[in-house]
Amino acid sequence: MRKEARSFRIDWIQMLTATDERFERPADFSAPRFLLSSLLPDSAEMDTFISIQIDGSEPAFDDLSGHCFLAHGLVERSQFEAHFKLEEDTILHQLPYFLLNYGGKIQLKEPQFLKQRMVEVTMNLYKYYEAQLLH
Numbered sequence: 106m107r108k109e110a111r112s113f114r115i116d117w118i119q120m121l122t123a124t125d126e127r128f129e130r131p132a133d134f135s136a137p138r139f140l141l142s143s144l145l146p147d148s149a150e151m152d153t154f155i156s157i158q159i160d161g162s163e164p165a166f167d168d169l170s171g172h173c174f175l176a177h178g179l180v181e182r183s184q185f186e187a188h189f190k191l192e193e194d195t196i197l198h199q200l201p202y203f204l205l206n207y208g209g210k211i212q213l214k215e216p217q218f219l220k221q222r223m224v225e226v227t228m229n230l231y232k233y234y235e236a237q238l239l240h
Contacts, residue, residue: 156180156188156215157189157213157216158213159186159211159214163184165211170182196218197222201219201222201223201226
């Protein structure tokens, strides 16, 4: 048996067998920290990420910068500004939907392509719900 913490997809486990062996969990072990360390990028990958500048209200930033979706990408934060670095794929496909929750409480400063993506996502939502009114 390996003497280290590991994670497994539950749907891949085909059989379990009980034994007398025991795994002693280290005293400083944290399951959330362990799982996040396998999901989050290392510092070398962060150099290729894209900067995102957002202005907004302090309560919005408290929520935004503390959220597990963005907290790992927070580079710098002041009372009314935040700088994040994230992967381009995340910026294009996940971040716009997440940021919709903040409405007018935040303002995107850069990158320009994220602003354009927010317009596209919002327009698609508008068209979808507008069509629902006609049915």
